[in-house]
Amino acid sequence: MPPPRLNLLFPRGIQKRTAFTSPTPTSFQVFNRKTKFLQRERAALLPSSTQTDYLKDEVSLRLTDRLLDIKRHFPQVLDLGANTCNIARALISHGPDVLSKIGHLTCVDSSGAQLYRDPDSSFQQLKDKMTREIIVDEETLPFEKESFDMVLSSMSLHWINNLPGVLSQINSILKPDSPFIGAMLGGDTLFELRTSLQLAEQERRGGLSPHVSPLADVRDVGGLLGKAGFKLLTVDVEDIVVDYPDTFCLMQDLQGMGEGNAVLGREMGAISRDVLLANEGIYRELHGNEDGSIPATFRVIHMIGWKEGGEQPKPLKRGSGEVNLKDILEQ
Amino acid sequence: MQQKTRPIQRFGQAVSKCTAEASVYGKCIVADYNHVYKDKCVNEFMKLKNCYLVRGPYLL
Numbered sequence: 001m002p003p004p005r006l007n008l009l010f011p012r013g014i015q016k017r018t019a020f021t022s023p024t025p026t027s028f029q030v031f032n033r034k035t036k037f038l039q040r041e042r043a044a045l046l047p048s049s050t051q052t053d054y055l056k057d058e059v060s061l062r063l064t065d066r067l068l069d070i071k072r073h074f075p076q077v078l079d080l081g082a083n084t085c086n087i088a089r090a091l092i093s094h095g096p097d098v099l100s101k102i103g104h105l106t107c108v109d110s111s112g113a114q115l116y117r118d119p120d121s122s123f124q125q126l127k128d129k130m131t132r133e134i135i136v137d138e139e140t141l142p143f144e145k146e147s148f149d150m151v152l153s154s155m156s157l158h159w160i161n162n163l164p165g166v167l168s169q170i171n172s173i174l175k176p177d178s179p180f181i182g183a184m185l186g187g188d189t190l191f192e193l194r195t196s197l198q199l200a201e202q203e204r205r206g207g208l209s210p211h212v213s214p215l216a217d218v219r220d221v222g223g224l225l226g227k228a229g230f231k232l233l234t235v236d237v238e239d240i241v242v243d244y245p246d247t248f249c250l251m252q253d254l255q256g257m258g259e260g261n262a263v264l265g266r267e268m269g270a271i272s273r274d275v276l277l278a279n280e281g282i283y284r285e286l287h288g289n290e291d292g293s294i295p296a297t298f299r300v301i302h303m304i305g306w307k308e309g310g311e312q313p314k315p316l317k318r319g320s321g322e323v324n325l326k327d328i329l330e331q
Numbered sequence: 332m333q334q335k336t337r338p339i340q341r342f343g344q345a346v347s348k349c350t351a352e353a354s355v356y357g358k359c360i361v362a363d364y365n366h367v368y369k370d371k372c373v374n375e376f377m378k379l380k381n382c383y384l385v386r387g388p389y390l391l
Contacts, residue, residue: 281352
């Protein structure tokens with residue numbers, strides 16, 4: 001009698017269940033998206049909302065600057081997480097050089113108050129070329145596959161819980177050989193506030209609670225883009241340092257931008273006055289400028305990734321080189 | 332109805348009159364910020380808080 005075959009003893013079904021079942025990829029929940037939504041809705045209604053546009057406008061200007069390097073026309077463009085349509089405003093202030101590259105701009109955001117804060121009249125130059133749409137959540141994009149020639153995103157991705165998921169969704173709604181150009185806060189953003197609040201809470205209350213978001217590092221972003229299927233990656237960092245008269249102005253402006261704390265597991269309620277008082281002294285002593293103002297660093301990560309396809313240049317296969325680099329270098 | 336100045340602004344104004352005390356407190360913490368524990372600089376802090384309470388009594 002022949003020995004029993006292995007796959008009879010271990011039928012495939014059982015093997016699958018025991019050894020190699022990979023769990024469904026779970027994304028870490030870091031931010032309370034509901035809180036963030038409410039903060040941004042309220043922020044847009046604050047009178048200080050327009051006064052605190054400076055940071056997002058500046059980042060959007062720098063982001064749209066990069067369009068000048070791409071010699072192409074983009075019939076359908078998506079602005080994901082548009083805030084107050086900062087990218088549309090940046091495109092207008094760049095003038096016809098950049099505007100002529102855009103066929104149609106779709107600005108989407110989950111917060112209607114942010115999106116529709118400015119009336120249509122302030123986007124005259126983009127009149128017929130721009131639509132605004134409210135989406136339910138920036139983490140699930142309601143668009144058809146391969147429907148955009150370019151996706152832009154400015155100052156929005158740092159509140160996304162599932163960044164890898166959103167990046168691969170962006171990749172799938174792009175047409176082949178189309179770019180994604182994004183900018184978000186990362187790394188050491190607001191490290192001054194983070195450190196001084198930590199010291200203040202430690203001394204006043206003997207413990208810590210998160211006040212500044214954990215943020216993606218520059219090194220992670222390249223890997224994330226690659227995993228989402230983007231090619232020809234460019235990732236770079238810019239520090240924007242803004243000086244404020246005191247820590248209260250800084251925190252008020254952050255609130256006006258809708259960039260308040262929305263970390264899950266944070267302590268509910270306002271920071272106590274004692275901690276704010278202590279924070280003011282420590283911030284100024286640890287980081288303050290000589291002229292009495294205090295600096296706040298915003299580290300912006302810029303990223304460009306291209307969806308694979310078309311006649312896009314690709315790296316040659318490993319080992320296919322015919323010229324010895326050593327010979328060239330020795331010449 | 333919206334107030335003309337928000338509480339945080341009045342708080343900031345009151346604190347801005349106590350820069351000397353705030354600086355003393357800050358120096359006490361920053362002197363050794365790797366080893367901070369509860370009430371490490373409590374005396375300096377109470378001086379700062381007293382100053383702020385005197386300058387901005389309408390806040391409480």
